[in-house]
Amino acid sequence: MEVFTFGITQLVMSFIGVVIGIVFGALPGMTATMAIAIFLPLTYAYDLTTSLFLLLGLYVGGISGGLIPAILINIPGTPSSICTGFDGFPMAKRGEGLRALRIGITASLFGGLISLACLWFFTPPLAKVAINFSAIEKFLIILFALTIIAALSKGAMIKGIFAGFLGVLIALIGQFADNNKMRMVPDLLKVDLRMGFQLLPVLIGLFALVQIFQEAETGMKEEHQKMDLNHETRGFSFKDFNGQWFNVLRSGLIGTFVGVLPGVGGSAASLLSYSQAKSMSKHPEKFGTGIVDGLVASEGSNNGLTGGALIPLLSLGIPGDSTTAVLIGAFMLQGIQVGPLFITNNPDIWKTILVAMGIANLFMFIVMFYPIKHIVKVINFPKTRIYPVIILLCTVGSYATQNGNMFDVWAMIFFGLVGYVLWKFGFSIPSFLIGFILGDDLEKYFVDSIKGAGGNLGTFFSRPIGNVIWVLILISLVYAFYDEYKTKKKTRKEKT
Amino acid sequence: MPRISYKPSTSHWLFPPMIMGILVFLMVIMLIQRAIKCKKQGKPFFNFKNYHFFVANWDKVRLPGSLLLLLLYIPAMNFMGFLPASIIFIFLFNVLFVGIAQLASIPVAFKTKKFWSNPDFRSLLISLIISVVSSTLIWFLFGTVFKITLP
Numbered sequence A: 001m002e003v004f005t006f007g008i009t010q011l012v013m014s015f016i017g018v019v020i021g022i023v024f025g026a027l028p029g030m031t032a033t034m035a036i037a038i039f040l041p042l043t044y045a046y047d048l049t050t051s052l053f054l055l056l057g058l059y060v061g062g063i064s065g066g067l068i069p070a071i072l073i074n075i076p077g078t079p080s081s082i083c084t085g086f087d088g089f090p091m092a093k094r095g096e097g098l099r100a101l102r103i104g105i106t107a108s109l110f111g112g113l114i115s116l117a118c119l120w121f122f123t124p125p126l127a128k129v130a131i132n133f134s135a136i137e138k139f140l141i142i143l144f145a146l147t148i149i150a151a152l153s154k155g156a157m158i159k160g161i162f163a164g165f166l167g168v169l170i171a172l173i174g175q176f177a178d179n180n181k182m183r184m185v186p187d188l189l190k191v192d193l194r195m196g197f198q199l200l201p202v203l204i205g206l207f208a209l210v211q212i213f214q215e216a217e218t219g220m221k222e223e224h225q226k227m228d229l230n231h232e233t234r235g236f237s238f239k240d241f242n243g244q245w246f247n248v249l250r251s252g253l254i255g256t257f258v259g260v261l262p263g264v265g266g267s268a269a270s271l272l273s274y275s276q277a278k279s280m281s282k283h284p285e286k287f288g289t290g291i292v293d294g295l296v297a298s299e300g301s302n303n304g305l306t307g308g309a310l311i312p313l314l315s316l317g318i319p320g321d322s323t324t325a326v327l328i329g330a331f332m333l334q335g336i337q338v339g340p341l342f343i344t345n346n347p348d349i350w351k352t353i354l355v356a357m358g359i360a361n362l363f364m365f366i367v368m369f370y371p372i373k374h375i376v377k378v379i380n381f382p383k384t385r386i387y388p389v390i391i392l393l394c395t396v397g398s399y400a401t402q403n404g405n406m407f408d409v410w411a412m413i414f415f416g417l418v419g420y421v422l423w424k425f426g427f428s429i430p431s432f433l434i435g436f437i438l439g440d441d442l443e444k445y446f447v448d449s450i451k452g453a454g455g456n457l458g459t460f461f462s463r464p465i466g467n468v469i470w471v472l473i474l475i476s477l478v479y480a481f482y483d484e485y486k487t488k489k490k491t492r493k494e495k496t
Numbered sequence B: 001m002p003r004i005s006y007k008p009s010t011s012h013w014l015f016p017p018m019i020m021g022i023l024v025f026l027m028v029i030m031l032i033q034r035a036i037k038c039k040k041q042g043k044p045f046f047n048f049k050n051y052h053f054f055v056a057n058w059d060k061v062r063l064p065g066s067l068l069l070l071l072l073y074i075p076a077m078n079f080m081g082f083l084p085a086s087i088i089f090i091f092l093f094n095v096l097f098v099g100i101a102q103l104a105s106i107p108v109a110f111k112t113k114k115f116w117s118n119p120d121f122r123s124l125l126i127s128l129i130i131s132v133v134s135s136t137l138i139w140f141l142f143g144t145v146f147k148i149t150l151p
Helices: A008-026 A032-044 A048-065 A067-073 A084-093 A097-132 A135-152 A157-171 A199-217 A245-260 A265-280 A292-316 A322-333 A347-369 A372-380 A383-400 A406-424 A429-452 A457-461 A464-495 B008-013 B016-041 B062-080 B082-098 B100-112 B119-145
Strands: A174-176 A181-183
Touching: A008 A032, A008 A048, A008 A067, A008 A347, A032 A048, A032 A322, A048 A067, A048 A097, A048 A292, A048 A322, A048 A347, A067 A084, A067 A097, A067 A383, A084 A097, A084 A292, A097 A245, A097 A292, A097 A347, A097 A372, A135 A157, A135 A429, A135 A457, A135 A464, A157 A429, A157 A464, A157 B016, A181 B008, A199 A383, A199 A406, A199 A429, A199 B062, A245 A265, A245 A292, A265 A292, A265 A429, A292 A322, A292 A347, A383 A406, A383 B062, A383 B082, A383 B119, A406 A429, A406 B062, A429 A457, A457 A464, B008 B016, B062 B082, B082 B100, B082 B119, B100 B119
Parallel strands: none
Antiparallel strands: A174 A181
């Protein structure tokens, strides 16, 4: 059997892909998806092997780069680093920015390698499980992800759930795919909102603009931003991972599993992994204050996603996330059909993907781990100087979402204001966002289930895997109520 | 088990009312929670008198100013094009965020012929450099090298 080959060209392309991907991931408003979309036309000039090295480099780099702004300025560079700032930013604020970044980078490497191992060894059984999921299980899995909102909204559970379902409602705006009819759209915006609000302007508005509005309200004082990075209060050591190996493994596996589920995406992987790490921790109250556990959970899972998202893509032809959706284009340009017969018909390409993923993860670690000290210097710039440039990047990123649409820039500002008002009234912005991300699929799978069962709601309790997910939902809700009760009791005690 | 009537022609309105129903239900719970809390603490349910949307001593220049500049930036891009509008507005954002008081240094700097040594005027020059360099760099990288559609 002929074995695929790769040489210096492929390695160089992988390296370039990783570097550019990191830059895209690190810039708020730019994502791995956009990086892959931009470089996709390059695949005309190269064979599929070379193209895959470049595109998978962009993918791994783009996902990994998101941790930099999340930790340094508390703005996730990509949706998959949504939870990285929860603990990474408090660490950076207390003078452990380098340590937080290196912990995140190392967790990313392990998450990526765990995911790669899963992709390599367990693709057939994992793909089989995913293939067997009907619309009912997919609906219930998303419902389960939404119940995690409750766990994340400590002390304000009802407000957290409300924000989540408000996000779902906003996601439903636009044309319904089943009958191509519009709903909840004023006549004036029928063209712009045909496909609903795009994720990127919503994400940028909620995370970048809200932060800028918050800072503007308090006068952009610099006391939190100035950090003496040459005199870190605590440096990185691989000993930081003592006691974290189970967390790394679990996060990598959660990321991989969420990646396998089509459409669930990176932010859900990060949230689910963070929530699991928190609920299984002996000190959950420390989460959000800047502890290693939270950072490892988020970064291990989002890189874990990279391998997982390729499983449904390569076995079913269904993308696991928006980035792998763009990757389909690369295969199509080369005339290769991804689907159930892909691995059987293209064993060399399958191996190329595995090797390219492994090399991209190693390059990501090399490129980020040592020079990160220089990247960290961005934090020394006054935020009064950084924010105008961030506004510029956000505008460019939002505008480019649909290849040039000013409505998306207006949407970004609108969601900046919505997020600001939600924050003012104590509603959780991450909950709103996760509801928005999952809303479309929640509806799709609900309607598909109902259609298949002739309208009988009992169908949601008719499948064994579905019933297991119901139990998980119940456990998650009971835990959330118990946690809410415990938090309120503790607050009352502290007040008295 | 209850049934839902599914008609393809009206299926786009099957799911949204359910979510709206859940939102109304949650809103009612929140109102009840607030009513109970207010009753326990002896406070009125509606307390507009002591309510403040913004934090105490909020910045009355930077917050409305940043929103205003954002809203003007979009039509300016349509009117002038990406690069000139970005240079102007990124400069204005810099001036707004650093502090508009530095604008007072312009006549002083020209009068005394001391530009770089005047800290406030130097800050304005830095704002100008940042706006020109960042806008041009992004225009070149994204517009020319990566061929991203720019406003």
